[in-house]
Structure formats: structure tokens, C-alpha cells
Amino acid sequence: MEIQVMENILGKNDQIAAENQNLFAQKGIFVLNLMGSPGAGKTALLEKTMAALKADLRLAVIEGDLFTSKDADRIAQHNVPVIQINTSGGCHLDAAMVQKVLPKLDLEQLDLLIVENVGNLVCPAEFNVGEDEKAVVLSITEGDDKPLKYPLIFKESAISLLNKVDILPYTNFDMESAKTDIRKLHPAAKIVEVSCMTGQGLDVWYDWLRAQTKAKKKRDGGENQ
Amino acid sequence: MEIQVMENILGKNDQIAAENQNLFAQKGIFVLNLMGSPGAGKTALLEKTMAALKADLRLAVIEGDLFTSKDADRIAQHNVPVIQINTSGGCHLDAAMVQKVLPKLDLEQLDLLIVENVGNLVCPAEFNVGEDEKAVVLSITEGDDKPLKYPLIFKESAISLLNKVDILPYTNFDMESAKTDIRKLHPAAKIVEVSCMTGQGLDVWYDWLRAQTKAKKKRDGGENQ
Numbered sequence: 001m002e003i004q005v006m007e008n009i010l011g012k013n014d015q016i017a018a019e020n021q022n023l024f025a026q027k028g029i030f031v032l033n034l035m036g037s038p039g040a041g042k043t044a045l046l047e048k049t050m051a052a053l054k055a056d057l058r059l060a061v062i063e064g065d066l067f068t069s070k071d072a073d074r075i076a077q078h079n080v081p082v083i084q085i086n087t088s089g090g091c092h093l094d095a096a097m098v099q100k101v102l103p104k105l106d107l108e109q110l111d112l113l114i115v116e117n118v119g120n121l122v123c124p125a126e127f128n129v130g131e132d133e134k135a136v137v138l139s140i141t142e143g144d145d146k147p148l149k150y151p152l153i154f155k156e157s158a159i160s161l162l163n164k165v166d167i168l169p170y171t172n173f174d175m176e177s178a179k180t181d182i183r184k185l186h187p188a189a190k191i192v193e194v195s196c197m198t199g200q201g202l203d204v205w206y207d208w209l210r211a212q213t214k215a216k217k218k219r220d221g222g223e224n225q
Numbered sequence: 226m227e228i229q230v231m232e233n234i235l236g237k238n239d240q241i242a243a244e245n246q247n248l249f250a251q252k253g254i255f256v257l258n259l260m261g262s263p264g265a266g267k268t269a270l271l272e273k274t275m276a277a278l279k280a281d282l283r284l285a286v287i288e289g290d291l292f293t294s295k296d297a298d299r300i301a302q303h304n305v306p307v308i309q310i311n312t313s314g315g316c317h318l319d320a321a322m323v324q325k326v327l328p329k330l331d332l333e334q335l336d337l338l339i340v341e342n343v344g345n346l347v348c349p350a351e352f353n354v355g356e357d358e359k360a361v362v363l364s365i366t367e368g369d370d371k372p373l374k375y376p377l378i379f380k381e382s383a384i385s386l387l388n389k390v391d392i393l394p395y396t397n398f399d400m401e402s403a404k405t406d407i408r409k410l411h412p413a414a415k416i417v418e419v420s421c422m423t424g425q426g427l428d429v430w431y432d433w434l435r436a437q438t439k440a441k442k443k444r445d446g447g448e449n450q
Contacts, residue, residue: 037262037263037264037344037346037367038262038346038367038368038371038374038375039262039364039366039367039368039371065374066347066374066375066376066377067373067374067376068370068373068374070370070373070374089347089351089377091316091345091347091348118347119262119346119347119374119375120316120345120346120347120348121262121263121344121345122291122314122316122343122344122345122348123316123345123347123348126314139264139366139367141264141364141366141389141392142262142263142264142364143263143264145293145295146263146264146344148292148293148295149263149290149291149292149293149295149344150263150291150344151291151292152291152314164366166395167366167392167395167396170391170392170395171392
């Protein structure tokens, strides 16, 4: 009975996600669904990313949070269009929430849209919002056991960012074990060690975003060229 | 429509939670629902707690995880009864899951039962499993903005443990700001700074657990006396 309800909700979500995806394809916009636990460092990563890429690419951000506009306020300081979605306690973004705010963005003027999901290592991975790819940020302070304990999000993510490596010496995180587990779940996943404090690894992340955005433009053309 | 579904699920959960709660009252067992993000340090805290309290109190643990028995394996090393619940991807424990495993525990021989919920700062706070109190573990590496961003779990928790304070100097966590926000959400909440690495603050936590367990025994009597 409860499983049936779940299937209906997911089925409806997939339909709206497909509508979003069609719209993004028409406009040639690469869309990334950025996920991770509370405090994994998603917003800090986005702030660095906005500063690094806004000269090359036309960017926008959708911020998902239960309450507050704290994250959107941080992104807005970088003079990038940002829309806050408050889920009022909901544990993930869904395709309908994203669809509802898209009219607030000038899609004609966009190359890359990053959707920062609610901080949660479980539920966001179950709901496609119309993105091209998912990414997961795992702070090394969360522990190396997390990929096997929360497998879906790592299976679904084309890229796994292992964040806060600057404080690796003060933790018992086993980097090789975490990478091995992520590769078991998703053999082709790109895995990057990063630190938003020291900048380590961020160029690899920026290059990946640039390449994905370029490939999307080439693939779908889009009216924005 | 979806809200209606949610109310029905929560209503059913509350009913089963009340059944669990009656059973725990009959037996005079204090039950704690321990929550927090993935990697907040819930299991490490429990390992310390088992080692410190098992001489004084009859303890058991229910471990909630999406997959794997990694956490239960860690607890079992302390020679304390432990039951693993795997939610197969479910983002929280509910009262029915807990009810189903209770026959595996010898409730006649218990003073304190700690239920470690799925690592998630959102959903577990919405589902009572029949506990006397909720507790939240927040790692200071997650950031001081988390109480206001995830208010329900802090509102619901009688005690907030601010964990990993040993690495406070390597972070930008503002302790006073976090405490102020937690007090705004729950003025009577007990807030304790702890480190499972150095042991800081753990005695305060142990004393709180001892006092709660004693008070429950006194209040409900229980057949276990």
C-alpha cells in the first residue's frame, strides 16, 4: 500500500522531470543536481565555482533548503542569478518545485544551471528534477564508510567530490577505501579530492563543469548559441 | 492530496509509537531516539557510551541504516545487545520497524535502549518511534548555520550534542551563534560540547543519560525493578 503511493509520487515526478529536461535541452543548458549531507560544503563549493566560472559561462543557481535563504544570500553576493526554494520541512527537491521557479530565470541567457538540493544523503537521490547529471559532495569529516551506507546517491552521481581534504590529517578517513567503495557502486564515476579552503582539486571540478556544459551545447544545440 | 497521504502515514505511525511507548513504560525502560547527519559521530558516541555505562546500566541498541550492518558490528564489539534494522533505502526509522524487532530484545533485562536513527538531519525528526526523548548530534564540521536550516530536529531534541570539538580550531564554526540558535528553537534544551576523540564533555552526557534512566524507573516503576 505505502509502496504504491511511493510509486505514484515517483511516476508523477518523472513526468515533470522530463518536461524540465526537454526545456533545458531546447535552451542548451547543462543542469547539475548537486547533493550531499548537511554541512558537506555544497554552498562553499558553489561560491568558489561562481567566482571561477562566471567570466566564461552564463550561470545560475537554484538553492533548495527547508527554511531560510542563508545559502541563496551567499550565492547572490557573487552577482549570479539565484532562486531560493524553501521546502517548508520537505527533505528533497522535486521536479515540480524546480518547474515552478523556472519562469523566474532568463533561460535564454544561461549555459549552466546548478541546483543545490536540500542537505540530505538519502532522499534527494530518488527524485530527478530534470538534470543532466547528479553530483555528490562528501566531506571527509563524515567518514569513509558513507558510500556503502548511502549507496544510491553515489550510484546516481557522475562525479563524487571528496571535500575538506585540508583537514584530512585530523581525521581517521581512509581515502583509498572510500574511493574503492565509490568505484564499486559506480565504476565510471569521476572522483575528485577537493578543499574549498586551500583550493586543492577545484580546477579539476571546474574543467569537468566546462566540458559538460560544452558537450551539452554541442549535443542539443539550443537556442542560446 | 499528497499532504493527505502524509497525514495518514503519520497518524498510523503515532498509533504504533504509542504502543511501543506503553510497552517501554510497563518495563520501565528509558528509550532515546538518537539522530543526526551522516557522519555526525552518532556511532562513535554510542561506542564510548556503551563502554562507560554498561557496568551501571543494562543497555541495548537498535541500529538504523539504509544498508549494511557496519554500525551494529561496531556496537556488538562492546558486548551489548544490538539489533540492526536495514531500511533498504528508507530515510528514517518508523515505529513499526522498531516494534517488529522488539521481540528480539529481552526487555525484562533492560534499563536503557538507544535507537540510532538513519543518518539524516530531516526525516527522522518527523517520526516518533516510541521514545521518551530525542537527541541530536551535530558535528561542528557541518557548520554553525545548521540549527536554523534544519529547525525541527533541534526543536524536538531534549539534548543537542555539539560533537568533534577537538577540531574546532581548524573550522570556522561559531559556537556561541550555534548555541543561541538552538536555544531560540528549544529554550530548555541541554546543549553539550563533546569530543569522542579527547573525551571532552562525555561525562555530562553520561550523567544526563543516567538521570533520565533513573527518573523513568521512578516514574513508571516498571516490572524490571
